[in-house]
Amino acid sequence: MTGLMKIFCLYEFTQISQEDKDVQQECYDDFDNILSGILSKVQKAINLESTSSLDSTANELKDSLNYLGAYRTAKYAHKLQMLGKKDQNIDKASITFQIIKKECEKLREFMAGV
Numbered sequence: 001m002t003g004l005m006k007i008f009c010l011y012e013f014t015q016i017s018q019e020d021k022d023v024q025q026e027c028y029d030d031f032d033n034i035l036s037g038i039l040s041k042v043q044k045a046i047n048l049e050s051t052s053s054l055d056s057t058a059n060e061l062k063d064s065l066n067y068l069g070a071y072r073t074a075k076y077a078h079k080l081q082m083l084g085k086k087d088q089n090i091d092k093a094s095i096t097f098q099i100i101k102k103e104c105e106k107l108r109e110f111m112a113g114v
Contacts, residue, residue: 028111031068046093055084073103
C-alpha cells in the first residue's frame with residue numbers, strides 16, 4: 001500500500017463521485033481552496049490554547065477530510081477536536097497538527113496531479 005493510499009481512500013472517493021472526473025476535480029478544488037484557511041484557524045487555536053476554538057476548527061477540518069475520503073488524517077483531526085471538547089491541556093495538539101499538515105500536503109500534491 002502506498003503512502004498516499006494509507007491517507008486517502010481513492011477507490012471509495014471514485015465510487016462516491018461515480019468516477020466523474022469533473023466532479024472529482026471540483027471536490028479537489030473546493031478542498032484546496034478551504035484547506036489553508038482551516039489549517040490557519042487550527043494553528044491559531046493551538047497557539048492561543050483555545051480549547052473551544054480548537055474543538056470547532058478541528059471539527060471543520062475533520063469534516064473536510066472525511067469528504068475526500070482522507071479518513072486517517074480525519075482521525076487525527078478528531079483527536080484535536082477531542083482535546084478541545086474535553087477542555088484538556090492542548091500541548092499534544094502541536095504534534096498531532098504537524099502530522100495533519102504533512103498528510104494534507106501529500107493530498108495536495110496528489111490533487112495537483114489529477
